[in-house]
Amino acid sequence: TQLLEQSPQFLSIQEGENLTVYCNSSSVFSSLQWYRQEPGEGPVLLVTVVTGGEVKKLKRLTFQFGDARKDSSLHITAAQPGDTGLYLCAVTSGTYKYIFGTGTRLKVLA
């Protein structure tokens, strides 16, 4: 069974700090998605990465897909309280299934 491990599990930082969260697996994926989920709501898609080594930027968020397409990272520059939430990575698995990572719960303190 494929497993997506995310680290760290929890992260509490001050506003203005930078941070990186990771999504790792031993399997190769054709693409990988990152979502953010706020309490009481469903996840919202942030980005999809497809090509090994690909880097995508979304304002202060930078996403990278590993060269071997087994891992990905999300870097946030100058974190703000609005970045607080549960960050999830996700991939398709086999035929018509999705696997979500274990999640990184981020809290940005004002």
Place this chain on the structure above:
Amino acid sequence: GAGVSQSPSNKVTEKGKDVELRCDPISGHTALYWYRQSLGQGLEFLIYFQGNSAPDKSGLPSDRFSAERTGGSVSTLTIQRTQQEDSAVYLCASSLEWNQPQHFGDGTRLSIL
């Protein structure tokens, strides 16, 4: 609204009762997904519908769980003889097609007493 709608938003029921959860996807989305999220955890994939068909039902946790979709639109997830371990948030998502960006509803929070 134009988003994915789930009902009820909260459901409290006694152990052993049956429950039915409803999902109204975005109009025109042929793909529909159900997930389960236990407190503070990641999402557990349950089932995917392409139109009214589910190609693979092996993600359903047990034979107490069933799902259907009619008219290529509304879907229901039914849990029979509920157990306390069924307590979770059940999330529904839809997308234009398989592996396209998913749009999630806000979920149904199910509590089994």
